[in-house]
Amino acid sequence: MSLWACGTDGPNIQFDSQFRSRVLMALQKAIVENFQEHDWKEFGYATGHQDFIRSHKRLLRSLNWQDEDHGGCVFDFLEYLVNRDVAVLYKMVEHHKLRPYLEKHSLDVLSELGLSEAHVPALPLPQISASDVDRRALADAESLLVSNGATSAVDRLHTALHGYLRSACADAGIAVAADASITALLKTLKTEHPGVKELGVHSAELVKVLNSFGNIVDALNTLRNHASVAHANENLLEEDEALLVVNAVRTLFNYLVKKLG
Structure with missing residues (x-):
């Protein structure tokens, strides 16, 4: 089952809780590996969520200081999107810094989302x-x-x-x-x-x-x-x-x- 189907007002999300967890885990890893402070700010202003990013006490600080709780802070933002603006979660999957990472490391998730190209799996x-x-x-x-x-x-x-x-x-x-x-x-x-x-x-x-x-x-x-x-x-x-x-x-x-x- 695809996570979303596109409609006139954007994606129409139908969550399966187990699949949602897999999507969020894949996105969290991609963000931790690829996002810098300017990426967060750019994404926030582009999607209208700059206030959450700017006001979060630890998100950018933990990133800049490479603190161990940064991954948890990223989950805070993803959970916020799930509850407030799931359509932006779709935009995050398609982000030019995250999509290549997801293609390489979470192709099964992209495939279930209906977003992947027809790739034969790479070899470990x-x-x-x-x-x-x-x-x-x-x-x-x-x-x-x-x-x-x-x-x-x-x-x-x-x-x-x-x-x-x-x-x-x-x-x-x-x-x-x-x-x-x-x-x-x-x-x-x-x-x-x-x-x-x-x-x-x-x-x-x-x-x-x-x-x-x-x-x-x-x-x-x-x-x-x-x-x-x-x-x-x-x-x-x-x-x-x-x-x-x-x-x-x-x-x-x-x-x-x-x-x-």
Whole structure:
């Protein structure tokens, strides 16, 4: 159930208490991590709630002094909005400093609110068996996706997948050429890794699915070289198409990490 539905006078809020708690907790974390004093004042004047922010005895002071009670003060403001002006809570979710954080850390909440784009979940880095360089490339890709958009993330995601495939082959004792391409590595993994060779009773159809991902990886290689910020390319991927590539690669990543352990 969506938390709100837009009407002529703004969002029409229908709270489920458990879901409300999840929304407030997600917002509180986002605010604590991202809001500075000028953000509070700007938001207050933009929404007409500057008096509450200015008169709260601890909200700005605890922020400036980095006191432990700051998180509780943020909850004071959020609870005030729930009771007085829930439509502004919606504006806070959409704030340019908070929305990227929520996309990264609370995508499930945004999805239930009906506000998220169709993102395939990112991978928790501790689950990735790869070198520090490859882990860093994946972290960079996720960061760029949030800060600069999907087009900027394609190159680093290519690097991360390339490194992961090489590590997966090495972990399984599969010999590959030092200069093996990302396409060659995936093909070798599909044909030689015991964890991928056994696909169950519907293996014939699943092989077709994996082969389709082979085509995706081959296209990723070309797009990385000719349509990403990896090089001085004039014709970059549009954001929607770049997000399609990012989601496809994330899907493959998620499958392989779970399948290979």
